[in-house]
Amino acid sequence: MVSQSTTSSVPVAGVAERDRPGAGEQVLDAVARSWRPVVLLLACLVLWWVITAAELVEAYLVPSPAKTLQVMSDKAGYIWHHTWITTYETLLGFVIAAIVGVLAAVLMVYSSSIERTLYPVLLFAQVIPKVAIAPLLVVWLGFGLAPKVVVAVLIAFFPVVISMVTGLKAVDPEMIQLSATMGAGPLQTFSKIRFPASLPHLFSGLKVAVTLAVTGAVVGEFVGANEGLGYVIQQANGNLDTPMLFAGLLVMSLIGVVLFVLVEFAEKLLLPWHASRRGAAVTTTY
Amino acid sequence: MVERSEGTGKEAGRGGSVRLEDVAVRFRTKKKDVTALRDVSLDVAEGEFVAIVGPSGCGKSTLLKLVAGLLKPSSGSVRLREEPVTGPRNDIGYVFQRAALLEWRSARRNILLQAEMRRMPADRSRRRTADLIAMTGLAGFEDAYPHELSGGMQQRVALCRALLHEPPVLLMDEPFGALDALTREQLNIELNRIWRETRTTVLLVTHSIAEAAYLANRIVVMTDRPGTIAEVIDVDLPDERDYATTMARPEFARATGRIRDLLGAASAAD
Ligand SMILES: Nc1ncnc2c1ncn2[C@@H]1O[C@H](COP(=O)(O)OP(=O)(O)OP(=O)(O)O)[C@@H](O)[C@H]1O
Numbered sequence A: 001m002v003s004q005s006t007t008s009s010v011p012v013a014g015v016a017e018r019d020r021p022g023a024g025e026q027v028l029d030a031v032a033r034s035w036r037p038v039v040l041l042l043a044c045l046v047l048w049w050v051i052t053a054a055e056l057v058e059a060y061l062v063p064s065p066a067k068t069l070q071v072m073s074d075k076a077g078y079i080w081h082h083t084w085i086t087t088y089e090t091l092l093g094f095v096i097a098a099i100v101g102v103l104a105a106v107l108m109v110y111s112s113s114i115e116r117t118l119y120p121v122l123l124f125a126q127v128i129p130k131v132a133i134a135p136l137l138v139v140w141l142g143f144g145l146a147p148k149v150v151v152a153v154l155i156a157f158f159p160v161v162i163s164m165v166t167g168l169k170a171v172d173p174e175m176i177q178l179s180a181t182m183g184a185g186p187l188q189t190f191s192k193i194r195f196p197a198s199l200p201h202l203f204s205g206l207k208v209a210v211t212l213a214v215t216g217a218v219v220g221e222f223v224g225a226n227e228g229l230g231y232v233i234q235q236a237n238g239n240l241d242t243p244m245l246f247a248g249l250l251v252m253s254l255i256g257v258v259l260f261v262l263v264e265f266a267e268k269l270l271l272p273w274h275a276s277r278r279g280a281a282v283t284t285t286y
Numbered sequence B: 001m002v003e004r005s006e007g008t009g010k011e012a013g014r015g016g017s018v019r020l021e022d023v024a025v026r027f028r029t030k031k032k033d034v035t036a037l038r039d040v041s042l043d044v045a046e047g048e049f050v051a052i053v054g055p056s057g058c059g060k061s062t063l064l065k066l067v068a069g070l071l072k073p074s075s076g077s078v079r080l081r082e083e084p085v086t087g088p089r090n091d092i093g094y095v096f097q098r099a100a101l102l103e104w105r106s107a108r109r110n111i112l113l114q115a116e117m118r119r120m121p122a123d124r125s126r127r128r129t130a131d132l133i134a135m136t137g138l139a140g141f142e143d144a145y146p147h148e149l150s151g152g153m154q155q156r157v158a159l160c161r162a163l164l165h166e167p168p169v170l171l172m173d174e175p176f177g178a179l180d181a182l183t184r185e186q187l188n189i190e191l192n193r194i195w196r197e198t199r200t201t202v203l204l205v206t207h208s209i210a211e212a213a214y215l216a217n218r219i220v221v222m223t224d225r226p227g228t229i230a231e232v233i234d235v236d237l238p239d240e241r242d243y244a245t246t247m248a249r250p251e252f253a254r255a256t257g258r259i260r261d262l263l264g265a266a267s268a269a270d
């Protein structure tokens, strides 16, 4: 819908146009919001540095931050290649889990017999330790991309389904009644009311899912791979190359954090109306 | 505001627009059964304005939902515009007791939801939305989201949404509950005008005795749970009613006095 800017630009008493915050203000704002976790991270780094500098632990067990960074820059090409592989597996697994999860949730909400059939199966699939079935998947699907993606899907799928089912069921029944008084069909009710109303729930599920998908991909790589960060860590482990091991771990966590932030950003873009995303209009709060 | 979404058959004249016969509604929950309505029979003629008053929890909202086909009576029958009600009806405009707005849509797009669901022509619904926004004093807040609106503003958005498609029957559940006295008065006057111009059948649930008497042809007074109809009061006032002079008329005083007696008796009976 194109908004009628002509009517809304008419000045109304008591309604003032707000200045858009400048770039400088936005940066300051971002700094003001994120300095605490940054300080905490720096504190951890310092602690790590102190432990290694004071040689509280043997250097071959815990490498110094400098050494780890050294490895990261020396082997940047190698790490980058494997990082990309793991990221690709994670993303593929996450996207498939999101699509299949949402579809399964919709089916389950609209048909109670499907729900009764699927729920136990889902729960079963969820409680099986993924580390335990990963070898089987490798036997079945080979050493390529497939088993890693499948493990990522299996592990990320559950939070998506659960959150989406909750979201679709949590719609105010009066909204559905409203839609009925408008003569809306089930498809219209779904697309204009049910689905948008369930998005906040879905996004909390997606945020959990994306971090789990990283774990899934790495678990898949542990079991049988010649590429990816899981492989890097296993190799480093075999060679007692702790700096590389630490580097792999750091990068792996970074993937999870970046993907999480991306999903959160998408949430912010898509759901500016949601209570958890408001607050711009607040003048004074205690 | 003359055309309607469907032919309503004005020539049908005083044919029953809403007819409830011996209706009872029982809610079964795990803990207990509640009889919300019992022995309710009501005939509302086409173009008539009926107000419903009664103590809280007596089944007023339940009654409106029955007429809209959103609830099924446990016994008895409901007819709307000569047809038995067998499921949700869309030849109505419904104002819910809570504004029931979609949080992710601006005020204007909440009103336009009605048009989208009914696939109304875009330019007509757009113009009508602008008219309704102006009429209800929401100008300047078209693009505000529900959480940026006051409770009364939200109710006005819900009112606009229910009026957008010019329904032949309007069901309103305390549409002015959260409004200040003056805005409420203005909207009462507007509602009276809309009703006279469109001859829409209106069922209005309200807690305001004055509002009921100012707007309605007849007032249904209900008793406390289980809700039954205590009395139906005729308001002998002309359809066109000036606010101040109507309040001063003896017919108005008689109607409001009678409602007070009935409601007082109902609450004194507990
Ligand atoms: N979905 C439901 N399940 C169980 N009981 C219900 C349900 N809806 C309404 N009731 C019961 O039916 C009775 C009538 O409810 P209703 O909402 O019609 O009252 P009301 O007259 O509209 O009250 P108010 O003026 O406070 O809005 C109440 O006692 C309520 O507890």
Ligand SMILES: [Mg+2]
Residues within 6 Å of the ligand: B060, B061, B062, B097, B173
């Ligand atoms: Mg009610």
